[in-house]
Amino acid sequence: MAGTETTTDATFDQDVLKSELPVLVDFWADWCGPCKRVAPILEEIAKDSEGKLRIVKLNTDENPQTAARYGITSIPTMHVFFQGDVAKTIIGAQPKPKLLKELEPFLG
Numbered sequence: 001m002a003g004t005e006t007t008t009d010a011t012f013d014q015d016v017l018k019s020e021l022p023v024l025v026d027f028w029a030d031w032c033g034p035c036k037r038v039a040p041i042l043e044e045i046a047k048d049s050e051g052k053l054r055i056v057k058l059n060t061d062e063n064p065q066t067a068a069r070y071g072i073t074s075i076p077t078m079h080v081f082f083q084g085d086v087a088k089t090i091i092g093a094q095p096k097p098k099l100l101k102e103l104e105p106f107l108g
Contacts, residue, residue: 004039004046004055009065015056017084022106023054024080027072029061034093035076041096045103052107053080080106 007015007025016023026042028035039057046055060067060075070079070086080088080103090102100107 002046002050002054003043004057007056007058007063007066009063012058012063012066016081019054019081021052021054022080022082022087023056024078024103024106026055026057027060027067027070027075027077027079028057029059029075031061032075038076038093038099041099044096045099049103049107053103082106 004026005015016025024042024045026035026038028039042055042057045053049055058066060072074091076091076093078090079086080090087106088102090099094102
């Protein structure tokens with residue numbers, strides 16, 4: 001079973017924008033408490049949605065270019081990319097049922 005993956009400024013385009021599957025990008029940082037709370041939920045969703053949706057994490061402190069490129073000003077912020085474009089934005093740590101509801105259109 002796959003879990004979450006990691007991306008960087010250098011690999012973002014290949015990992016996310018060129019993906020055939022929808023990709024949820026979790027913009028996070030080590031010091032962010034809400035980010036730590038949502039991490040295990042995203043790990044569960046990644047395992048449960050293998051083959052339908054990829055979940056990729058981007059540390060905003062270590063990868064400021066991509067965070068700036070997408071206007072990330074608060075974390076956790078999650079963008080769902082589909083066919084290279086942002087298709088949905090989810091701001092803040094959400095409980096699993098709410099995240100699943102938000103992601104329903106991408107889980108087919």
